[in-house]
Amino acid sequence: MSVVLNFKSHITELFVEAMREVAPEQGSVSVLIERPKQASHGDYACNLAMQLAKPLRKSPRDIAHALIAALPKSDVIEKVEIAGAGFINLFVTHAAKQAIVHAVLHAGAGYGHLHVGQGRRVQVEFVSANPTGPLHVGHGRGAAVGDCLCNVLQAAGWNVTREFYYNDAGAQIDNLMRSVQLRCKGITPDDPSWPEAGYRGDYIADVARAYMACETVEADDQRTTGCGDVDDVVAIRHFAVAYLRREQDLDLRAFHVEFDVFSLESALYSEGKVDETVAGLIASGHTYEQDDALWLRTTDFGDDKDRVMRKSDGGYTYFVPDVAYHLDKWRRGFVRVINEQGADHHSTITRVRAGLQALDVGIPKGWPDYVLHQMVTVLKNGEEVKISKRAGSYVTLRDLIDEVGCDATRYFLAARHPDSQLVFDIDLAKSKSNDNPVYYIQYAHARISTVLETWGGERLSLLNANVSLLDSEYETALLQQIIDYPQVIENAAQELAPHLIAFYLKELAAAFHSYYNASRFLVEDEAVKCARLALIAAAAQVMKNGLALLGVGAPEKM
Secondary structure: OOOOHHHHHHHHHHHHHHHHHHHHOOOOOOOOOOOOOOOOOOOHEEHHHHHHHEEEEEHHHHHHHHHHHOOOOOEEEEEEEEOOOOOEEEEEEHHHHHHHHHHHHHHHOOOOOOOOOOOEEEEOOOOOOOOOOEEEEHHHHHHHHHHHHHHHHHHHHOOOEEEEEOOOOOHHHHHHHHHHHHHHOOOOOOOOOOOOOOOOHHHHHHHHHHHHOOOEEEEEOOEEOOOOOOOOOHHEEEEEEEHHHHHHHHHHOOOOOOOOOEEEEHHHHHHOOHHHHHHHHHOOOOOEEEEOOOEEEEEHOOOOOOEEOOOOOOEEEOOHHHHHHHHHHHHOOOEEEEEEEEHHHHHHHHHHHHHEEEEOOOOOOOOOOEEEOOEEEEEEEEEEEEOOOOOOOOOOOOHHEEEEHHHHHHHHOOOOOOOOOEEEEHHHHHHHOOOOOHHHHHOOOOOHHHHHHHHHHOHHHHHHHHHOOOOOOHHHHHHHHHHHHHHHHHHHHHHOOOOOHHHHHHHHHHHHHHHHHHHEEEEEEEHHHHHHHHHHHHHHHHHHHHHHHOOOOOOEEE
16 A cells, blocks of 8 residues: 555545535635544544535535545545534544554654645744844744744745844944943943943943953954944944844854844945835835825825834834835745744834835735744742843843753743743753653653663664554554644644644653553564554654754653
């Protein structure tokens, strides 16, 4: 029999073929295949007959009978039943489920990878922190979600470009420069003259010391040397931005996050792209002058009120360079763009999209896509942690990494839907118990590695295991979890929801732990032993693959 790697996609294709025969004019109807809540209702269910009832003016049960009769033959399907008003329940053969073991062992790290993206280009912008201080835990959540999303999209067949956008212009950079300058002059945040908007963390003193010592710092393509002149505000500005960009880069490396492209807001101004964009918006007829300011009529594109583009003092509001930046993304050929940002950026979405529509250069409505993450609360000893020794006013990403390790930090920050607020419990993340999902999953992988090491056989020999012997309740449950993995990747990529990988891995680990507690693997019967070892080796491979998407390690010993 032919081996099927993605059962849900395979069954979907069968129904698409059946619909061409039963309802050839209804090609726009989507075929939805779902897992029934009760195992007695089969492995998969389809409601296509219900969807076709109204356009075909027939009863769902009659349509269901016709669809079943038109289904192409498949080695995967054991039987098909009609339930209720016209739901179609499908049962997969046990042989097809068992065959997944060999498929996983053959595919290795490639198991679960799809061609949904068809090699199309997608740019994902994430983190994009202002270079005004160390990355805080909120940036860390953006880094975890964004990086995992990139991994998921790559696994689904997209050609991904990771991009970091630095807001290295504007009022916050002016505040940074002024804060460093005051520190260079020996003035501390305790001084009454310290500006209310100034930065107070100890890291500002570090920047000032490095500047006064004429140190050289490198960040991406920027190399800057401090000159020690406390009155040279241009030099202080350049040095401070470069220094903190380097610090943020070190934080990201410690978090195992890398970028393909770094873009600077300042470059949009120096290269004339902001002025060009403003000129294009004026030419579009969607702007007007009022109160000595230039306005964009964003209400033409769904906004609740028009927005100021150029203030009365001549400076641009913050969404204008964002429009210029996204126009640049479009011109670079990114038909699909996804921005992972904090929820506080929600208000800018409508304005940026309105500006892009107003330019009338062919950018589709709703472009780009956004994934917004909510705040993170950090707990330790049951109490909220609000400040860092280094940053002063917030918990840094490096604080978490140093406290609980990179693996736990990445998992916990990516393991919930981005739109939900997250409580990061440091004590839980450090605990070696089943309540800690990172430990629970990694322990499952380590357990399997220990069993295989104790066995000591040649793992390639497991490719010849007689998997038809895998028929217990626990084995069937573990097989089904392994089968679901490609579909989980597809769903996570489609919904831009990498937390689905984390959910899945907990369920896979639970299925294995149940199997481990109920079974023996190194039994005397050679055929049974090899079959069981092949199954858990496949489970370990899927755990490793899924953890890799989250950027988390799969240890062989714990």
